[in-house]
Amino acid sequence: MKNIDKKTIYSLIIIVVIIVLAIVLVKYYKKPAEQKPIPNDTVTNIETDVSYVDYGVNSINTYTDNGFKSLDADIEKL
């Protein structure tokens, strides 16, 4: 300990203070409230998305019709 002079101690104290300040900054830093925009590559496929939705809607209708047909066949067995 005798070899550590005052300047080294002051330097260490300054470093500790800086680290504490950095931690406080990180803790209380708030990101901007607004959402960031969608990247361009996801914006360019609108047409595909709309077609896919249309396909999905038609598939559900087909599945529903088949489901009820099968159900009706079983109900008739009662």
Place this chain on the structure above:
Amino acid sequence: MEKYKNIKYVSLIALGMIISFNTAYAASGIDDKPNAVRPYTEFENNFGKQLSATAEINAKKTEVFQKNLLKIKDTAKKDTINSINDRIQSLNKEITNAYRLTYIVMSQTVSNIESRMNKSQTSGVDVSSVTPSLEKAKASLTDLSGAILKQASNTYTINITDVSSLKSQTKSVRNTLEKDLNILKDKTKITNDSLQELEKSIFKILGKETTNTKVESTNTTIKK
């Protein structure tokens, strides 16, 4: 060498500052990649909560159903009615889930179109002609999300009072399910139409024509 006697202290402080501010910068998220907007997050949360609540009600109703099932002495009939009850419930669950997934894609698509519209506006394009279509699509989406959440809260259990009315009771539950699912079907169609109208109007102002690419529907099985 006398003028360099403080260099180790200066180096120590500089090193400390670099480490501290690097940590602060990394944790601040300033340099994060932009996240995609997920307009359906709230809907998904509500849907999950609704499913949990419905599962509890359904479990109680199934318990009553199983007790009432003992009234039926014919084993074959008992098995059939049990199977029909299960299938009515799974049909509701699967189809509601399929509408949920379609809603998510629709919702994201509208969000993408809105983003493209905003981008065009920034570039000086007059997008005012698209606004009514966009508002209409958003309104139909809101309506659809409410209907899907309501459907997720519905339970369907055959009420076994006596053996003679078994068929009519089962048909009644089946018809109620069909009627309820038709509400979703109609609302989904309205939303799908408004989406296509929106697509046409946004492409019109962007100077791009739709190619009317349709993916043909086939007898697709929806996995559980």
